Amino acid sequence: MRFWSGQRRHSLSGRLVLLFLATAVLVVVLVGGSFGKVFRDHFENNVRPHLVQYIEYVQHDIGTPPDQLRAAELAKRLKVDIYIVSPEGLWSSNGQRLKISELDFEHSFLQDGVEYGFSRNHNEEVFMARTGDTTLYFDIPNLKGERKGNALVPITILLLVLFGLYHLILRLIRPVNILIDGVRRFGHGEIDHRIDLNRRDELGELADSYNEMADDIQQMLDAKRQLLLAISHELRSPLTRAKVSLALMEESSQRQELAKDIGEMESLIEELLESERLTNRHQALNRQPHDLNAVITDLLQQHFADRPIIQKIPSESITMELDGPRIKLLLKNLLENSLRHTPDGAQPPELTVVLQGGSVMMTVKDYGHGIEAEHIPHLTEPFYRADASRHRETGGYGLGLYLCRVIVEAHGGDLAIQSEVEKGTSVIVTLPL
Numbered sequence: 001m002r003f004w005s006g007q008r009r010h011s012l013s014g015r016l017v018l019l020f021l022a023t024a025v026l027v028v029v030l031v032g033g034s035f036g037k038v039f040r041d042h043f044e045n046n047v048r049p050h051l052v053q054y055i056e057y058v059q060h061d062i063g064t065p066p067d068q069l070r071a072a073e074l075a076k077r078l079k080v081d082i083y084i085v086s087p088e089g090l091w092s093s094n095g096q097r098l099k100i101s102e103l104d105f106e107h108s109f110l111q112d113g114v115e116y117g118f119s120r121n122h123n124e125e126v127f128m129a130r131t132g133d134t135t136l137y138f139d140i141p142n143l144k145g146e147r148k149g150n151a152l153v154p155i156t157i158l159l160l161v162l163f164g165l166y167h168l169i170l171r172l173i174r175p176v177n178i179l180i181d182g183v184r185r186f187g188h189g190e191i192d193h194r195i196d197l198n199r200r201d202e203l204g205e206l207a208d209s210y211n212e213m214a215d216d217i218q219q220m221l222d223a224k225r226q227l228l229l230a231i232s233h234e235l236r237s238p239l240t241r242a243k244v245s246l247a248l249m250e251e252s253s254q255r256q257e258l259a260k261d262i263g264e265m266e267s268l269i270e271e272l273l274e275s276e277r278l279t280n281r282h283q284a285l286n287r288q289p290h291d292l293n294a295v296i297t298d299l300l301q302q303h304f305a306d307r308p309i310i311q312k313i314p315s316e317s318i319t320m321e322l323d324g325p326r327i328k329l330l331l332k333n334l335l336e337n338s339l340r341h342t343p344d345g346a347q348p349p350e351l352t353v354v355l356q357g358g359s360v361m362m363t364v365k366d367y368g369h370g371i372e373a374e375h376i377p378h379l380t381e382p383f384y385r386a387d388a389s390r391h392r393e394t395g396g397y398g399l400g401l402y403l404c405r406v407i408v409e410a411h412g413g414d415l416a417i418q419s420e421v422e423k424g425t426s427v428i429v430t431l432p433l
Contacts, residue, residue: 020162020165028158055127058074058136058138059136062082062084064134066084066091066136071093081138082138083136083138084134084135085134085136086133086134087133098139103119103128105118105128114130115129116129175197175204176203178197178207179195179203179210182207191217191218191221193214239269243262285326285411287321287323288321288322290320291318292317292318292320292353292360293318295322296351297313299328299331300351303332309339309349311351312350313352320433323410323411329403331362331364334404334427334429337366337400338366338368338425338427341366341369341425342366342368343369349366350364350365350366356430358432358433359431359432360431360433362428363426365424365425365427366425367424369421369422370420371417371425372421376417376418380402401417408429411432414429416430
């Protein structure tokens with residue numbers, strides 16, 4: 001049963017059901033003990049006097065010493081089994097032997113020189129009256145099995161009630177799981193997801209509050225995105241004018257610095273626009289069948305023809321559904337990062353492509369200074385830099401790896417970074433075939 005799984009056992013619904021079961025068992029024990037005491041008091045005050053009177057009547061009819069013929073007539077008329085144990089032996093009205101050793105007389109008492117007792121044996125109700133060396137046993141057939149039947153009824157009802165309440169509790173708690181799933185999906189980027197919970201209780205109010213919060217956050221994110229896109233587009237015009245003015249300047253060190261600054265601003269704007277396009281939920285990738293080896297070869301020839309990069313690419317073609325220009329942008333950023341952080345005299349960066357099951361793993365590895373472990377989880381966050389003071393020396397504004405992560409995730413893949421100080425850094429991109 002699902003309830004007894006480890007996760008269910010530690011859930012709110014599981015704890016409520018366990019608490020209810022424990023309470024139910026406690027109530028049954030207390031009520032059972034109370035009823036037991038009531039029954040004992042009832043037996044002492046009401047049943048025992050009638051029982052004694054009944055047995056005295058039967059004893060009187062049987063006579064002393066017991067008349068077996070008279071006992072047989074009474075047994076037939078009263079529909080009871082009578083057993084007589086005397087020094088002469090055992091006599092029974094039904095011709096069967098009574099297993100006296102198995103009888104446990106839980107209600108035994110002495111009255112007027114006669115020892116009386118009441119026993120239940122295998123669901124049989126047996127009365128005893130012992131006078132001197134003669135003992136009479138009365139087994140009442142119409143009580144046989146009555147105790148068992150009476151016990152099964154309340155137990156069955158209790159189990160049915162517990163079963164019904166268990167499912168009722170699960171139904172009441174089920175909206176909590178819907179809320180958890182909604183919050184998880186929203187946290188994973190599905191900002192248009194809303195919780196449809198038609199409830200008028202506190203959980204329904206919580207779902208409505210969640211939906212209002214999600215609407216507000218979505219509006220803020222959309223406004224931020226629109227503002228960022230508007231600013232990026234508006235910056236293109238002054239940059240274009242600056243480039244025209246720069247082209248008219250005479251060659252000098254100042255002109256080179258200005259050209260570098262303008263190039264960085266253009267790259268920043270392009271990265272901002274591209275990352276916003278890919279993170280927009282309405283933007284779809286332009287996926288087409290591409291030979292990954294041809295895409296990589298074309299990239300290396302266009303941008304890294306004169307740069308020392310070690311290639312480890314399979315000779316056979318790897319055909320995939322992907323957005324070619326964005327995969328080129330991904331690898332271009334990774335290779336530029338690796339070249340930028342490779343010191344003079346160090347081994348050149350490596351680009352490795354490996355087929356692994358149903359995916360392709362591309363690894364860009366450099367042998368630079370490496371990155372401290374505490375910075376690695378944050379490297380793909382926008383505008384994050386391990387050392388913000390060095391952006392002039394190392395270039396970039398902390399958007400490159402963020403854009404790489406966005407491109408990979410848009411293709412349904414995964415990006416991982418491994419680095420060790422003084423040994424280098426590896427960026428591993430895994431894309432599904």
